Every structure is written in C-alpha cells, then in structure tokens.
Amino acid sequence: MNEAMEIQTGFYPDVDLQILDSKDNIDEQIKDIEQLISEPVDILIVSPIKSKPITPVVEKAFKKGIPVLVVDRKIDGDNYTAYLGGDNYQVGTNAANYLASLTTSPKRVIEIKGLKGSSPAFERSSGFNDIVDTTPNLKVVKTIEGNWESYSIKDQLRHVLDSIKDVDYIFAHNDRMALGAYEVTKEKKLHNQIKIIGVDGLNGPNGGIQLVKDKKLLATILYPTGGDEAIRLALKILNGEPVPKNNILSTIVIDSRNADIMSNQFDKINQHQRDIERQQVKIRQQEKTFTTQKNTLKLLLVLLILSVLLGAYSIYSGYNIRKKKRELELRNKKITIQRNQIKKIAEEVKISNDAKVNFFTGLSHEFKTPITLILSSIESLTENKVIRDNKLLNEVNLIFNNSKRLLRLINQLLDFRKIEDRKFNLKASKTNLFQFSKRIFKDFEREAQKRHIKFSIHSNNEDLSIYLDRNLMDKVYFNLLSNAFKFTPNNGTISIEIIDDPNTNFVKIHFKDSGIGIPKQELQDVFKAFFQGSNNNKSSSGIGLHLSKEFVELHKGTIEVISKHGAEFIITLYKDHVHLNSDEIIFEPDIIDQSITDLEVEDYEDDSFSEKPILQDDERYSILIIEDNPDLVKYLKGKFSTDYTVYVSDGSNGIEMAFEFIPDIIICDVNLPGKSGFEICKTLKSDLRTSHIPNIILTALNNKESYIKGLESGTDLYLTKPFSFAILSQSVKTLLYNREKLRYYYINNVHTIDAPEGFGQFEQEFILKVNELIAQNLDNSKFSVEQLASSLDISRIQLYRKMKAILGVNISDYIQNIRLEKAKALLQESLLTISEIAYSTGFSSPNYFSTSFKNKYNKSPKAYRED
Template identity: 80%
Template sequence: MQKITLVYILKLSIIVGLIFVSGCSNISETKTYTIGFSQTGINDEWRKSMNQAMEIQAGFYPELELKILDSKDNIDNQIKDIEQLISEKIDMLIVSPIKSKPITPIVESAFKSGIPVLIVDRKTDGDNYTAYLGGDNYEVGTNAANYLASLTNENKNIIEVKGLAGSSPALERSLGFNDVINSTKNLEVVKTIEGNWESYSIKDPLRDILESIKDIDYIFVHNDRMALGAWEVVKEKKLQKRIKILGVDGLNGPNGGIQLVKENKLLATILYPTGGDEAIQLALKILNGERVAKNNILNTTVIDARNADIMSKQFDKIDQQQQDIDYQRIKIDKQEKKYTTQKHTLQLLLALLIISIVLGGYSIYSGYNNRKKKRELELRNSKITIQRNQIKKIADEVKISNEARVNFFTGLSHEFKTPITLILSSTESLTESKVIRDNKLLSEVGLIYNNSKRLLRLINQLLDFRKIEDRKFVLKASNTNLYKFSNLIFKDFEREAQKRNINFTITTNNEDLSVFIDRNLMDKVYFNLLSNAFKFTPNNGVVSINIEDDFNSNFVKIHFVDSGIGIPKKEMNKVFQAFFQGSNNNKTSSGIGLHLSKEFIELHKGTIEVISKHGTEFIITLYKDNVHLDSDEIIHEVDVIDSMLLCPDLDYEEDDFTEQLVLNNEDKYSILIIEDNLDLIKYLSGKLSIDYNVQVSDGADGIEKALEHIPDIIICDVSLPDKSGFDICEILKKDLRTSHIPIILLTAFNNKESYIKGLESGADLYLTKPFSFSILSQSIKTLIYNREKLRYYFVNNVHNISSSNNFGSIEQEFISMLNKIINNNMDNSKFSVENLAQDLNISRIQLYRKMKAIMGVNVSDYIQNIRLEKAKKMLKETSLTISEIAYATGFSSPNYFSTSFKNKFNNSPKAFRE
C-alpha cells in the first residue's frame, strides 16, 4: 500500500512539473537583447529628444533592454563608458561620438570583438562599424547657403558660427556651407567663430566682431542653442532688425528652433532629425540578422516663417500620438501582467487541488499507520522516561554525595589552619625567646616550624585546586622587579641546596626588568617548580633559574632547569593534568602542583612548557607590560619585594596617646576574644593579657559580652557554631552602644568573596589563618592608636560637630545626636545623665562606657562643659545679666554658675565680660 502511494505521488509531481513548464514556455522562447548607448551628453534639448525617442521606440519591443550612459561631453568619460559596456557583454553598441578621432580606436575594438556597432549623428575616422545613421551634415550646410542665396541678389556679409572643433557635424556643415558660398558671387563669409555647441561659448567673440565690422547681414550658426545666444548678442547691440540669423536642428517645443522662428528670433532653421526611433529600428534589424545599408541618411529641410507653424503642429500631433501610444502600451502591459498572474494562479490552484486530493487519501492511510506507531512510541517513551528518572535520581544522589565530600574536604582543610596557626605561633615564640639555649632543641623547634609551613603550603594547594575548579581566582597583578622577586624565593632554597651539595644558581640578562604579576600566585608557581626540581634531583646535582629578557619582543622567559630523573617522553603531554604522577616517580606527591602552576600562569595570559632530555626544563613565558590585563586585574602596590618577608617591622608615629598606652590594670585597654577553639583562646589570652584586660567568649554569648563590657577591641573568629563572625560584626557595628569598637576578624577563608563580605559587615581588619602574632599585636596597637586620634578630634571639636558634618561614621552621628539633646535641654537645670540616656534609648552605664571610649570624659562633665561653653558665648555676644545667663544655661543658681565658670576658665563671669 505504501509503495503504491509513493508511486502515485511521483506521477503527480511529474504532472505538476509539466504544467509549470508549459506555463513558462512562452517566457523562455523570447530572447532578450541588451543595447548599450554611449551618448555625448544629455543637457541640451536635441540630445534629450533623441534619448526620449529611443526609449519610446524600445518600449514597443519587450525583448529589448536599452541602457543609456551619459558621457557629460567629456571624451575620456565616453571611452570609459564604452569600455564598461563592452565588459558587460552587451548585444549591440550605439555610439554618438563627442570627437571623431579620439573615439575611433575604442569603437573599432568593440566591432572587432564581435559586437555590432551603430554610429549615430556623428562619424568616426574609420570604417570599422556596422552602420551609420544620421542627417547629412554636408547637405545641412548646402541647404543653409542655398537658402541665403535665394533671399537676395545684393552683396551680403556673413558670420559663420561653427560647432565643436574636431566633431564631424561641425566639419561637414562648414564644408557644405562654404562650397555653396564660394560659388555665389554676392555672398561672402567675412568672419568665423568656433563654439562648443553652447550659447555662452560664442557671445564674447561675436560682440568683438560686431563692434569691429558694421555691415554684417547674416549669421549662420551650426545649432539653434548657439543661434539663440547670437540673437541675444544682436539684440544687445540693437541690430536685430538688420542682422538675420540662421540656425540648425529645428526642434519643436520651448527654445526649440521652430519656436524661435515663430518668435522671429531666427530667420530660419535647418531641420536636423534626431533619428532616435530610426536608430532602435535599425538596431533591431541588425540583431535579427537582416542586411542593412552602411550609411543611413536622414532627410533634412529648411523651416522658416512660411512653414514653421505647420511643422510645429505636425510635431505636436506626433507627440500627442506618441503619448497615446505610450498610454496604450502601458495598459497592454498591465493587461499582460494581469493575464500572466491569473494564468499562473489558475495553474497553481489546479496543482494544489490535485495534490490536496492525493494528500487527503494519503493522510487517511498515514493516520492509521501513525496511530499504530504512536502506541509503540508511547510504550518506548514510557520506558525511556522511567530509565531517565532513575538515572537522574542516581546522578542527583552522586552529585549530593560528591558535593558533601568536597565540602567536608574543604571544611576540613580550613579546620587544619587553626591548629597550624597555634603550632607556627608557638614555635615562632620559642625561637624568639631566650629560654631555649640548646642548639639541638632549637634545631628541632625549627624542624617543627618548617614542616608546619610545608603542611600549610599543601593545605593551601588543595584549597587553591578547589578554587581553580570553581573559577573563583581573580588576578591581582602589580608591577614587580622580576629578578628581586625570584632572588627572594631563591634564598629560601639555598639552605637545602647547600645541605645536599646541589649547584643552585640564578642568572638574568636584565636585573632591572619589571613585569606585572600576582606575587602570591607566582610565589606558588616558583615553589612548586623548585620543590619538584629539588625532589627529583640527586645530591651533587644541578638546579638553576635563568631569567631571559628578549629585548626584541614583548616577552620574558624564565627557565627552571634541573639534572633530575626527567619525564618519560610518552608522558610529556600529561604533566600538567591534575593528579598525574609519572611512571618513574616513586616519591609521594599530590599531583596537583604542576596543574595549579599552569592555571596560575594562564591567568597571567602566559604559557608554560616542559622539555625533558637530560633532566627537566620548565619554561615560563610572560608579557612584559600590562596591556594584556583587564583593569580589575591590576592593583597598585609599592614595587618593594620586602613586603613578602616574614613579619616586617612597621614604623608608627609616636604621639601622646601611645606614651601612656599601658599604665596599670585599671588603665589597660580591654580586648574581647570571640573564638570557639580553646587552644587558640588560651594562646591569645596568654599573649595579650600582659598588655591588655582580656575577656573571652566561645561565640554563644559574644554579642552579650560586648554589650556588657564595651571593650576597646574585639577579636572575632568567622567560623562559629551559633552566629558567624560576619553576623556578629554587622550586629555590633549597627548597634549605637558598640558601633565605635574596632573589630578584627580571623578566618581561614582568604578568597575575594570573604574579604568583601568582611568589609560589608564593617570589620576594621581581616586576618587570614595562619597569622603571625606579631602582625596581630601591631594591628591591635594601630587600631587603638587610630581610635585615640579620633577621640582627640572629637574632644577638640565637640562644639563644631553637627548633623551637617558628614564624617561617614556612626560615632559622629552619635555625638551630633548627643549635642542636639543637650542643647534642646540647655535651660533645664533638672536635666540629668539619666534623662540623656533615656532619650538615647540606652542604659546609664552603657552611655558612660560609650562616652568614655569615644571622648575620654564622663557624661556629667561633658554636659557641664557644653553649658559653660554656651554661657561663655552669651557673655560675649549678649547683654543679658550674669544671673539670666546662669539660668538660661541650666545652672540652679548664679553662685554655682560663677564657681563652675571660674574653675573652667580661671576667671569669674564678671571679669571675663569686662
């Protein structure tokens, strides 16, 4: 059944194809010809009339396509136009030459290439063309001369105005005219003017002749446009009644020769037909292979006052008939298009009807067949859906399990950092103390310290690997002296090299070269490559670093070379894969160091390659400038590699505040440590309690203890069981009672997101574990020092602080609010500290501690100082009595006011006013 249906559809397709072929057969039988016409120019009416006649005539022949190019009366343009038409492979070329001689070679070239050539109006210098069509210019000249000879038997003087020099019409018209004039005794050409077929070209020469010769009778002009110009000059000289003008062309219409004769501006004009319609007819005969004459001459005649009106009416009637023909042709074209459209629509409808009948039958058969297949597909789809859901469920379980393992692994890695911090800090303290004097014990402590650092580096590598997988690394490149940077890391491996007698060297050809690198990431790359080099290089071997600056390019290469066991050739392409270990590697290794190194180098837009012959060579290629980096990948750091040294000493400016930093237990600054690791709490408490009063919290009551004690500094861990360090910091910074307290966050997270989150929560300092205690200690001193400087500012500018001064801190807002409440209650002698605390919505003790921390004074003294400063101002600026000022500033009596004023300003109010 299905095979029968397919055969039926094939037969139907053949039938439909035959219908369309028969419908289009009439179109394909008609051959189309392209005729190219190179016209001299289209600015004058005679040329426009020729073009119009050719276009109208071509319109009668649908198989003809006429393409007219305007040469703008420039012979170079005309040559280019003909070359263009030849290159387009037209079927026939029509040329009206601007000048005969220059145009002849290109015309002969077209003729010799097989293109029929029809020359119209003007001739060329050769005979290599198919046919010529135009008026007999020699006859035009003789007709003009004979017409003038017929007018008189007296002696008459004539001025001849010629056309463009070098054109065949100008030469032939002048020759015919002068042949007759020379044989006529009473006519003489006294002067000749050469024009360019335009009226402006003959006016000045004609004026000069008319001024020098007074007895001019006739002017013969080679075309009507120049003849009109001659008439304008004659009229200007007021000689129009004596001098008669004879023109050539005889065009109908405004400014045409016939109209000029009717207006008595011209004596007569010689009809010179354009031959536009005859040119198309002659071209069609040539294209159809008919024999035509070489020279086809158009008839000419004289038009004067006797026949001008008749000729004008005849031309008008011809134009009207032509317009009617055009209108009828347009209507016929519309009818043909309508007929063709209707015929094609009918054919299409018939074809669609047949196809719809066949498809209707086929759809019935297909419907039955599809329902059967649909049932089969539904069963199959049901099975696939069940299997897909099972696979998805398993995949989700695997994903959750894998995510849990990865999170556990990451969290565990972070947890390692706290005990390592304790080990490093303790060993650092031991090495700095004078308790250990035994060199062997000191060596063992150093061994603990070095291995702790190694363990920390491995943990950081694991965390870096996870961040690389999640694409969370952001490059922080800064301008760095590459040799100095490399030399610092070189020194870390010198002791190992000396111990194993390895020849370890570093060289460069440019010690001043600076590049933009992320020092932290590049430090890890160096350590990975050098650690591998020393691991696989035997004693008495060679390890070298060579920095090679290519002065002729924008790149620098860093070579790490060793004389170790090398890498098997078949495994070279796997070296940078994660967890890969070479087959000749019998040492323990994580297998991610080289993978991370490659990722870090590619973050710098650089490359790393490996060569292994006698040992191994890693080559790092980096850009020398920063144009390859995005703006957010560049940071500005001082180009001093000392920043990478361990715990540099910082130089702080001494001030009055730091001189009395610690006096006794009551004057000690207080620190609250919020940490859930007991060992770290014990370590920090023991170290900090020497200089500070220390309170501790395991995180559960951290906020409550901060509100209770209002400490000077808070040190808070990020990972806490109840609330995170970020949450605690944000809560305390938003609370008016604790907003002024500097907070240091301790964390094992050193990624960009954690830093941003810490800053958003309001932390003053963000230290990552493991940290150096000396850095923590100096950071605490710096924060307290900055807090004291802020307190100094508030104390000395207490009366200038208002809500309009925006220092961007909650403390400034607090002091502004405090001053506003006191000023609003200035004349209230019963306004107390309790009232102020109530208005601020905090307790009296919290207000006391807040004021003590910010201003260093108690609240009562602060209120009284505000009152006395106000009284001082009123004594200067008002004429109120001392008693009135005392009551206005909230003092209970004038005597109390005077005593208080004298105690503060060392002068009584009366003496101060005087």
C-alpha cells in the same frame, strides 16, 4: 543609453538584460566584467571607462568565445566583435568647424578635455585640434583635463581665467563640464563674453539641448547614445548575422536655430517609447492574467483529484492513527517516568557533588587556622630570639619552610576551585620584572646550594617594568621552579632568563632545567588539569601547570613548553598595559631588591629579663576575641594579655559580651556557631552602645565576595589566614591610635558639632543626642546620669563606658563641663545676676556654682565677669 537598451529589450521576451554600473571606477568595472565572464553571459556589451586598463579583460572574454560589443569608447586593440558609437573624431571637427563659421576675426579658445586615457577624449581633441591648426582665426590658448564631471574643471578654469584674458570660446568634451564652465564664467561675470560649446546633446533637464535653449551654451554636438542600436546589433551577432566591425552613429551641431526642433523630436520619441512601455506592461499583465487563470484551472483539477484520493486515504489512515496514538501515549508515559527518574538522579548527583566540593573547600579553609598557629609560633620564636642552637634553628627552619609549602598547596587547591568557577579578578600593578623574579629566585637558592644545582637568573634589561598581578605571577613562578627542582637531579642546572625584545611589545621569560624532560607525545597535555607524565614517578597533584596557564592567560599572555635536554617553559607577556581593562589595574609600590632574611643565631640578645612597665587594668585597652578555635584563642590571648585586657567568646555570646564589657577593639572570625562574623560585626556597628568600637575580621576566606561582604558589614580591617601576628598587632595599635585621634577631635569640637558629617557618623549622632538631652535639662539641678541613660535607652554603666571610649571623660564631669561652659557664656553676654545664672544652668546653689566655676577656670564668677 541604459533606458534605450531596456526599452529595446522589452520587444524580445527571451532576452535577459543585466546592467552593471561601476560608477566611473575602472577597478570595479574590471571586477564586473570578470564576474560576467565567469557566469558566463551570451554576449558582453562594454562601455570602457578607460581604454588601456580595460583592454586585457575585454580580450580575455573575447578569447573565451564570448562575443564582445564595445560601445561609446574603443579599447586598445582589435580583439572584440564589433564597435558601436559616435565618431568622436567627427565630434571634434564639427565643433571646430562650427566655431570657424561664426567669425572671420581671430578668436581665442579654451579646450576642456575628458578623462585622460579614454578614447573619446583623445579622438575629440584630435579632431578639434586638426581643424583649429588649419584655421587662422582660431587659437587654443589653454587645455584643461577633467574627468567628465563639472566639479573636476572648476578650480582649474578659475585659475586659467584669472591668468588669461580675452578668451572668446570654450569647447568642453561633454555638456556636464560645459555647464561647470558656464557656472565659473557667470561667477566671474564673463558669461556674456565667453561662449561655450558642449558635447552629448541629450534632451531633458540639464541636458545639452535644454542648456542651449536656456542660452547657457552656444551649441552642443549631438552624440547619440545608441542604446537601441546596441541591442539590435547584439541580437544580430547572437543570431549569426554578419555585422560590420565599426558601426558609427552620425552627429550634428545643435544651436539656437534647431534646439527647439530637436527637443520636440526627442520628446515625441520619448513619448512614443513610453507608449510602447505602457503597451508592453498591459500585454504582460494580460499574459500574467491568462497564465494565472490557466494555472488556477489546472490547480483546481489537481485538487479535485487529490481530494478524492485523500478522502479515501483519510478513512484508511484514521484507524492507523488511533492505533499509533495509543502506542505513543504508552511510550510517552514510559519516557516521562524515565525522565523524572533521570532528573531525580541528576539532582541527587548535583547535591552530592556540591556537598563534596563544599566539604573539600571548607576543609581546605580549616587547614589555614592550624598553619597560622604554626607559622605565628615560629615567628614568635624568631622574634624573641630564644633559639641559640644551630641544629635546633635548622629544625625550626624546616618546620617553617614546610608549613609555608603546605600553605601554598592548600592555596593551590583553593585557586583551582576559583579557576573552575571563573572567580579570579586580575589586579595588575607596575612591577620591575627582574627584581620580582630575583626575589622569588632567592627563595630557591638554599635548595640549589644544598643539592649542588647550578641555579642562575639573567636579564638583558634589568630596568624593565611591566604590569602584572604579583600574587598570581608569584604562584606561576613557584609552580615552574618547584617542578624544575623536583625533576632535576643533583649537580644539574636550572636557569631563569628574561629576554626583552626592543622590536616587539612582548617580553619572554624562560625557565629551563636539565631534568628528565617531558615525552614528546605528551607535550600538548602538560597544561591539562590532573595530568601526570608517564615518566613522572614523584607525587604530584597535577594542577600546578594547569593553574599557571590560567594565570598567565589572565594577563593576556601565553605559556609554552619545549622538551629536548630537560624542559623549558616560555612565558610571553605584554610590556605595556593597553591590553588590560581599567578595573584590572591597581597601584602598589614597586618591589625593591632585598634578600630574604633567614633565621639566624647571630645578633642574639637575651631580653628575657628586661623589665616592661606593668599597666593597671583600668589603664589598659581591652580586646574582645570572638573565635571558636581554642588553639588560636589560646595563642592570641597569650600574645595580647601582656598589654591588653582580653575577653574571649566562642561566638555563641559574642554580641552579649560586647554589650556587657564595651571593649576598645574586637577581633572576630567569620565561620562561627550561630551568627557569622559578618552578622556580628553588622549588629555591633548598627547598635548605639557599640558602634564606636573598631572591628577586625580574621578569616580564611580570601575571595573578593567575602572581602566586599566584610566591608559592607562595617568592619574596619579584613585580615586573611594565615596572618602575621606582627601585622595583626600593629593593626590593633593603628586602629586604637586612630580612635584616640577621633576622641581628641570630639573633645576639642564637642560644642561646635552641628551635624553628623565626616568620620564617626554613629559617634557624632550619639554625642549630638547627649548634648541635646543635656541642653533640654540644663536648668534642672536634679537631672542625673541615670535619667540621661534612661533617655538614651541604655544602662548607666554602658553610658559611662561609651563616653569613656569616645571622649575619655566621665559622664558626670561632661555634664558639669557643659553647665559651666553655658554659665561662662552667660557671664560674658547677659545681664543676669550670678545667682540667676547658677540656677539657670542647673546648679543647686550659687555657692556650689561659684566653687565649681573657680575650680575649673581659676577665677570666681564675679572676677571673671569683671575681667
């Protein structure tokens, strides 16, 4: 049909044919018609997929004044201009009459109907069954409904053929379903028994005529496409000529008697149509050639006129161009000078700004060291319980709390710099939200009691655990609560309420106070950096709420503010962890509910006179402290001197002192004169003399990049200021304890270590090298410690200290033990005499060997061999 319409349209150059195919989807067909109505078109040709659903939109087009030609299938109603199509009722009657003419004996028929709701399916079935009902020798034993495609009826037909026997004919409403029926009968080996009639009678491969010629179908009822008739009828309607309401195309039966004739006729028609198409193409090519030549001639004429005009204009404009060029050169030179000046000023501003920011950041880091000293000193006072007076205890509490507040402000300034540089990484862990909130709540209880503020916390689900970064959310809580206490008068109210809505995946945390509130017109600005409300007469940095919003949004949450009677901040967070990336989740033990222990004078015990064992210098571990802050050095030296031998360096000679004293552990700052702490640590870890010494980095730098840099330098522990001396002291003890375990491992495995694997790679390499040199000189009685140290390229005292640090033994004893272990093996496994064994293991005489062997194994070599 489409092909016939396109061919017919070719005879009318002023007609533009647009074909939209909805692929048997009624909803898409309705959309297509709506689109054509909106354009609008001059005439609408519609072939309905289904009659009822398509009727309203066809009537809409008709009522808008667009002529509508309905083809192939009718709609429900008469609101269209004309109908063109075959008589589907006649198609059904022709099929029934044809079957009736074939036999006088009773025959059983299966009818395969088209798409339910389409007018062709209804009319063809009506015509077919009207004849069958009046014909005694025909009986419809089963009806199957398809959608005009072969696949839609196969399963149904298989089931019917399995259940109904002695079927003689199948009438399918189109050739595609008829072909599907043939394939099913052939599959069941019934194709010679059951004859099939289809509808359409199209020519070409898989067309009804070809199927009849191939004897797959008994017959097909010709249903003319009517494409050319549709175009001619549409043009009549557009030209205002009268046309009938119903235009019916005739149908005939095609069977083996006339299939070849019909096929040849269609082939000739198609050939004729192709000839017409080729002629039309040639005509269009000739028209295109003529048009091109005509346009070329016009263009040449125009170009000639333009060239004359442009020649005259070019002479005139040449002078002006040269003049403008000189002006542009001068202007460009001036702009270049100005640009260079602006660039230079911008670079100077950038350098100045970077210097200010770096100074600000560095100064903020420097604040941490004196705060560390203050907090550590107070911690020492409380640990030693030297404060008895309650008044003095309150003063110490005041110093301690304000030091922590100062530290929090400094950290807040540094956090602001990190937020600006986008250097924060979320480290969320599973946390009981109520216990986390309650722990911070207790930090503010004393302030609330002192000012008679009603301070409360409540949750409707105290067992709820969510994923949050405790460090960042701790800062959010403190910022919100600090603001609440700052702006709430005495005898006011402040509350924390946690609301878990079981119907959503979110939890809300409300911070509400009865303070001065926030002006309504300023609510949208409260989270901006450095913003201060017009009613705020208290000192404030203006970055606390800005940081809080950034930290909450890092959790993919939101924070909002309401101000009616006071202020209310509402934080909304996810309850699960699907919103977080895998690298944003860490494991940390959950928080337990424990009260914050304050400084008390109760349970005081004076242990000032308790006796502690005094260790000799050679029994003590030694610590090298590399730090340029004299107060911190003095503090650490005073704390460690009781139990350790302490060496101190300001950083200028830290490496040299490490090589000289070979300490048991090193505590090192990062910002030092000369080399940084990272460089010192890396140098000591890569040097044979000091590679075994544990290193602790102690610094105010607490960003991720510095932490990674510390690990890369080989540090064993990274502590940030301010630090707790109790943590530092325990860390020193733990590292030394681990070093003792390593030493025990070497002492018990020194003769079986074959390769540097596991922990302590540098130490294992060192021991392997020592063992190798001793083995090479085992029979040399003159091989000395000095020669071994020289071969290792270190001094005798450094060799002594390193062996002492790793194995806890004297190097001379170590060489002697290896000689004796080798001699013991030879006594067990060889036939050498005792004298030969003595000389082969480097002893100067058999008597000396026997004495040494008996001292170690409590038996003489001879007795050992006999045993």
